[in-house]
Amino acid sequence: MGSLSVDTSNLQKGSGFGKSSSNATLVCTPVLGTTVNQMLVDMARAKEIGADLVEIRLDYLTNFNPRFHLQTLIKQCPLPTIVTYRPKWEGGRYEGDENRRQDALSLAMELGADYIDVELQVAHEFNSSIHGKKPDNFKVIVSSHNFHDTPSSEAIANLIARIQSTGADIAKIVTTASDITDCARIFQITVHSQIPTIGIALGERGLLSRLLSPKFGGYLTYGALDADTVSAPGQTTVKDLLELYNFRLIKPDTKVYGIIGKPVGHSKSPLLFNAAFKSVGLNAVYMHFLVDDVEKFFNTYSSPDFASGCSCTIPHKEAALKCMDEVDHIAKKIGAINNIVRRPDGKLIAFNTDYIGAITAIEDGLRALEGAKPAPGSPLSGKLFVVLGAGGAGKSLAYGASQKGARVVVANRTFERAKELANKVGGKSLPLCEVENFHPEEGMVLANTTSVGMKPNMDQTPIPKHALEHYCLVFDAIYTPKDTRLLREAKEAGAAIVYGKEMLIHQGFEQYKNFTGLPAPEELFRQLMEKHA
Structure with missing residues (x-):
């Protein structure tokens, strides 16, 4: 089937049906x-x-x-x-x-x-x-x-x-x-x-x-x-x-925005963006896009006001790269995208805001540990930073941490993928099964970017509780549920924790700016996440 190129700007039906000036549905x-x-x-x-x-x-x-x-x-x-x-x-x-x-x-x-x-x-x-x-x-x-x-x-x-x-x-x-x-x-x-x-x-x-x-x-x-x-x-x-x-x-x-993923119904992004659009009077709507084939999706919905901007989540962060006309240089280095903007000429431009969101949230958590007088520079500098998962989010965390001066270790179920990512960021690699016995030093930082523990499999965790004693901070990219088993056990083991929603909020600020050219309503985003946690 060809692309959706219906001109809706002057949509008219008889007897006042479907008038373009208002919603008659x-x-x-x-x-x-x-x-x-x-x-x-x-x-x-x-x-x-x-x-x-x-x-x-x-x-x-x-x-x-x-x-x-x-x-x-x-x-x-x-x-x-x-x-x-x-x-x-x-x-x-x-x-x-x-x-x-x-x-x-x-x-x-x-x-x-x-x-x-x-x-x-x-x-x-x-x-x-x-x-x-x-x-x-x-x-x-x-x-x-x-x-x-x-x-x-x-x-x-x-x-x-x-x-x-x-x-x-x-x-x-x-x-x-x-x-x-x-x-x-x-x-x-x-x-x-x-x-x-x-x-x-x-x-x-x-x-x-x-x-x-x-x-x-x-x-x-x-x-x-x-x-x-x-x-x-x-x-x-x-x-x-x-x-x-x-x-x-x-x-x-109305311009149509949304989040591309599979699964995708759990995402709270529509809650945040639709409230934000309404608060400033933007004629736009944001929704869930359950997508099986990214290329087919963009080829079909190709008009400038449809898929005007998209967030991109598991499992499409890497596959979507191939559909883009332009890719931001940082996203290109990471090799994964999570934010897509369609220009008025129809061209698709891609960014990665995951690394900004996650690293900012983790830095805030580490600074809170340092107390009233945090050291200058990034608190990640010199830290041993263990990333679980080598997919799109894993790449973002590994790249972001290395840019901040951390020593990165990537662990993944498929070791070759862990090795490939670690080589890109100048780090080391491990098979995922070896992480529980990996503790060369105390005070490490752990970042889980796998889907282990995500709803509905909330009883699962990617690393046993006893191994968490060696970390000063644990971050979980999962935000449904908010309190994953990993975070609960990390807290019990004495580590500081950073919720996945913090990454969602921070990267959402960046996406909103890319979508609209406007500063994000940060307080509104936080209020909504607290209310609907």
Whole structure:
């Protein structure tokens, strides 16, 4: 598939739909209660947390009396309603008589529902049955669900044409994203469709399709009441949509930033950057990019306002280098990047801010150990600095420490990689398994850049507790969880500790400057990290 080059600067749809001057995309919350009373409670919650409308999923009700229950649900709902009675053959729960199901949907229309969601397979039949009976302002959503993949752009366009031919007021295309670039085909459809369109790619790789609906003219997106009540894979909560991603502020000309990684959902970077963007009124949004193939990602999303800037984390810090047009000289020496900026001409420029963030945090920790009168120069000068891991973060720490005058030792599971990195920085190398018995002197500094101990494997540690007695300071690049087993045991062994969040905060300051040209809101970053630790 070619790159995403949709011009969104003048995005227009009929009847005020998707106007470029404001975000017209609605937020819909599915209510999935098994009883009418639970649905009524959930409807009130949906309004309270900021949803625009609710989807009443009749197929979730265990006992359903169509006339009595629909009247109650529709009349007492504090928000506009979409009524959906999804059959099992389209991913829902209903297994009964088809005529009874369609009769219930017709009844919902008569009783005042604002929308009905009906499946493409039966849409001609259903729309024929209500011909001449549709109330003013009532709309039929005709939907198609693909739980296997995302078809080609041509196939999706043909699907939209079939939906439009049924007399649909709104088209709904749901596919499954096997790669983050699948979302580009959804965006192409929502921008170019002749009728209002809902486009969603399921799964974590499809998150962009939900969050960027306003940028590409989507009619609505879905947000769950909470993380335990999602109605489809990859669905986020209304709270996250509105508060974490500033969904109401996203417009066709909004610049898109994000963090590239695999895994990536644990990253707190969207929390920091979206709050920072909002605080200074920048028309930008920052999100998680679950990327399998970095080159494919940048080739697909190549417009200047998409992937305008990216943070880059495990495992792509080295692979992403090959996709860059220019690489900062320090990042080139390190051989890994974590910060990418796309210039207005589309060229990608890469930096490494990891080494600044981590080394600054470690120096602060060592100075605190020195007391009120720290020695001049870097407190790392002359220290024996042991780096665990020879990946992107390991390279950053090894390079940064050597620049500060430390004697660097690199330990890695694959010894050849440790040796290669150690040679680059004029240090020594060790197999990872030998670190616990390596203590030529006291007062060493340890920096873990491996993923050992990261959530969900929080019971693991890269080095036994008894070996930590020889270190004066231990740093762990992991920040989820904050208190890793390594740091807990280091503290018990008498070492000073530096949390991974300190590296995140310091390198985030540098990334923000590179993204925006503005000084970072340092106090805001710290407040947010403390609040959401």
